[in-house]
Amino acid sequence: MKNFVVLAAVLMALSGMAVPASAKGCLKGAVVGGAAGHYAGHHGVLGAAAGCLVGRHYAHKHARAQQNWANTNRF
Numbered sequence: 001m002k003n004f005v006v007l008a009a010v011l012m013a014l015s016g017m018a019v020p021a022s023a024k025g026c027l028k029g030a031v032v033g034g035a036a037g038h039y040a041g042h043h044g045v046l047g048a049a050a051g052c053l054v055g056r057h058y059a060h061k062h063a064r065a066q067q068n069w070a071n072t073n074r075f
Helices: 002-016 026-039 044-072
Strands: none
């Protein structure tokens, strides 16, 4: 029991030091990919991981396009 309490205290301390991640596109992609993976052979976790990667790729692609558009249309 003592080990469990010490482990829980250490995990709580470490979680307080965590930096929030930039998850633009990942959450939406993970939800869609997880649902698709679940219905395509019960591979929800694999689908969620792939969806997260694809979602992040498209989010970065969209951000680059927005930045390029803003840089070329300066007045």
